[in-house]
Amino acid sequence: MDxxxxxxxxxxxxxxxxxxxxxxxxxxTYLFSEPQPHLRRLVDLGRTGWRPFARTPDGSLEIAATCTVARLSRSAAAMTVPAAPLFEQCCRAFLASFKIWNTATVGGNLCNALPAGPMISLTAALDGRCLLIAQDGSRRRVPVTAFVTGAGRKDLAEGELLRSVTLPARSLDCRTAFRQASLYGLGRSGVLVIGVLDPADGSFALTVTASTVRPVRLWFPLPPTAGALRTAIGSAVADDEWFDDIHGLPEWRRHMSFRLAEEIRRELRDRGER
Structure with a gap:
């Protein structure tokens, strides 16, 4: 769109x-998808030269905001860490054409703050932190779970830039489980739930996205019981935080979130016992 x-x-x-x-x-991909009558000037990040995908000295993974979905998919395919399959699963959750894959960026997906944004799901599940740069050059780091505050809302000041998202080395070494549900065979995610099991200390984290207006990440020192997990989700998500649009009613999203969370709990529990 012009x-x-x-x-x-x-x-x-x-x-x-x-x-x-x-x-x-x-x-x-978002800016040119619908009218933006309030805009007068675009500040192009395309020539910044930021490395799209880099391991830091401490083993963490820094993903530039300008990294495309296609580049993320290719780079993650070469990774040998246990969490590597989750990258491709989340990339595939876009259900987008190759044109979108080669143009859409990780940063754009986070900044749009849509509940079904799979880069939000990926980075929130792996305990990612956003690096934000203000116009005066000052920097701050914000967890992805705090960066996205609601449907279409994010913790981003006027003129502030999302520079990158860093995933800690410990998260990359975790076992993961992925579940996604949609009302249609090739429809937008109505529910996307990710479980993470840390083999180092046995802790368990569950992240609920797409069904909620913001990413919800729950952490447990040990894998919880079915009842404890259900109670934790119910306490963390208020009744008005279950998302409501044409891709699913709140009641269906809530039901499927509980169901998929229990599937993930059992899968990671069984894997941890082997």
């Missing part, structure tokens, strides 16, 4: 004061 109110596109490497009507341009 954005006929945009009068200028500026390279992000060229310093210039941020002004009303500016927006960061990553892949642009």
């Amino acid at each position: 954005l006929n109110t945009v009068m200028e596109i500026r390279d992000a490497r060229d310093p210039a004061p941020w002004r009303p009507g500016d927006a960061w341009l990553g892949g642009g």
Whole structure:
């Protein structure tokens, strides 16, 4: 879609004061999908040269905001860590064409803050932290679970930039289990639940997304019982936080979240006992 109110596109490497009507341009799959009458200038991140996918000295994984879904998929395929399969599962949850895969970015998916955003699911489940850079150069780190605050809402100030998401080394060494449900064979995720079992200390984490307006991550020092897990989910998600749109009623999303969470609990428990 043409954005006929945009009068200028500026390279992000060229310093210039941020002004009303500016927006960061990553892949642009959302920006160009519908009218944006409030925009006057786009600040293009395409030539920043950020490494899309890099291991840090402590073994953590830093994913640049400009990393595309296709690049994430290719890079993760070469990883040998136990959590590697989860990357491809979440990439496939887009159910998008190759054009979207090669254009859409990890950062864009997080900043759109849509409940069904699979990059939110991936990074929240693996305890990711967002690096945010303000216009004055100051930096802050925010957990993904705190960055996305609701459907379409995020903790991002005017002009602030999501630079990257870092996944700790410990999370990459965890066993994972993935479940997704949709009302249609090739429909948008109505429920997406991920379980993570840490072999180092036996702790268990469950992340619920798509069915809720924000990512919900629950951590347990040991795998919980079925009743304890159900109680924890019910306490963590308020009645009005079960998402409601044409892709699923709140009652169905809630029911499927509990069901898939129990499947994951059993799968990771059984794997941990082997």
